[in-house]
Amino acid sequence: MSVETESRALHGRVRAFIDKSLTAAACESFDSLACALARFQAEHVPVVRAAFRRAGIHPADLSSANQIPAIPTDIFRLRRVAAHPENLDTRVFETSGTTFGKPGHHAFRELDTYHHGALRWAEQMLWPDDPRLRVVLLACSEAQAPTSSLSYMLARFADRHGNGAWFWDGERLDLPGLVAALTIASNVPVLVAGTSFAFVHLCDTLSGPLPLPKGSRVMQTGGFKGRSREVAPTELRASLSKTFDLAENAIVAEYGMTELSSQLYQRLGDAGDRYLAPPWLRVEAACPETLALLPRGYEGIARFLDLANVDSSVGIQTADRVIVDEDGGVTLLGRLPGAPPRGCSLSIEHVLTADG
Template sequence: MEHKAIFDIQTKEDFLIQALRVFHFQYHNNVVYRSFCSYLNVDPNTVLTLEQIPFLPIEFFKSKSVLSTTKTPEIIFTSSGTTGSETSKHFVSDLSLYERSYLKAFDHFYGSIEDYCVIALLPSYLERTGSSLIYMADDLIKKSNHPKSGFFLNEYEQLHQLLLELQKTDTKILIIGVSFALLEFTEQYQMSLQNTIIMETGGMKGRRKEIVRQELHEILSNGFGVTKIHSEYGMTELLSQAYSKGDGVFNCPAWMKIMVRDTEDPLTYLNTGKSGGVNVIDLANINSCSFIATQDLGKINQDNTFEIIGRFDNSDIRGCNLMVL
């Protein structure tokens, strides 16, 4: 399926046209998704609005190969999980879609990646294979073209010295890190950084007690000496990310949309300001499934931003999800 128009979306009308186009493509080419739609007695010819599109429960990625193409996958991204737990598998048949999605989104929200020194503090991800976050961070590091860009495992002293060195220049810095590692760094070093974005990707990964986002961001703001902590909202099953520039309020790129469903009736959608289950439309996910019902709880604000406020009870704590309340 040709995908250029997906990244050229400008209006709500454009989004609806492309979403329906992708829905029909996936209904006819994705066996798992078509079976799910059939189970709900959905006739694709009657689907005319976003609300009428079925959203595939994210759990299907744990037990099924969710594909809308017969092309051999270029990579398989896997979610993190506790020992013995079943993980999600995202079969990605076209990595160029993923790359275009995160590069175009980053450029939209933050400007050219070439303007940054990119520091990835992602020890829990580096210690396993199949992480979509590591793939993205590695590519951002390479495309930054900054000689000091790179990954850090637990080298906090080395990172501290690098940050002191970079502060002597006008270099823009992006530190993208898992929450527990960012916290550990601030416990050892107090800094007052300029021209620096601290972006947490969530997750204590069982390393520390979970804390609410507000407390986490306050600790990190004080530790790094910045006014706001940024966040990334993404997951293994998606090819797009939403970004927050502070206070846990997220914006989506033009080809991604959040809808909030009633927790008691998943086919009913809630008005702005009301909390419910988070459904994600990710049109970059053409060759998999673009319509996913997550286990996250959230709400949409009047200005079309959204917030993640927790997770369903008994749902898995997975990579790339934000803090549990």
């Protein structure tokens, strides 16, 4: 079987897993699919092969997903992590951090699985009540930021709802346009989604509240990278709640990164700080020193097994501190001190700083 054929078949299996895992339908096990992906990647992605060699595991001997070696996120900056050659890339997402000169790259042979997973989990977490939504976006549009995985995902949300307006033009927040869009006489609830920094900028700039129709919700993502005013998550949530006249449980945070194809969300309607991963993304805490997996409930650094990473690496090791509960709920505790800042907000903040 050719690489392309094998990859296509795996994409199909992952999409089927995504659909079935959200229903009561029987589907193949997470471990079996994760191991199949890891074997494919060990054969075709040199750094994954090196990770297996280093771990002393023969891909054919894999029996459980937790045996799969994880690739540190920094490797995406230092090497190409892809099972296919560059000429077969349909999209390459880049990290926004520039601390180390070259951004991390995540190359995709096809985006259908990413698209499918992002929408299916957003349906569960952002619009489980399946309302008609107006979509208002505080991030660069896909055209302005074709290498941003966040912009790609938000554009798919806009497509899904058949509308979407972007109020970040690549240089600044279009505040008059945003205010006009949010104050039109309409009872249709709004999904306002964007980066944390853009929301802070909005709250700092607005002179008064901007009440949204009943049933509206807000999705914010990304950190502040130590380069601008930092706002604690609870403070940002309270501030957005006040600005938009929404209950705090209508403000949800998303966690995603360029090196992953899947996202975690706080649950709409929950007031807590826990994030939930979709069934096709497993999160474990690893010891920051030994990198060994820790029991549930212990603080460690997040290790992901993302089935939607078909053509790169299913195992991803980050430097983000987490506690994973017995039931898989994830509490985010920020990056390890000393680890390089990274994430989506930097692009916006960088431009604002440059403007200022």
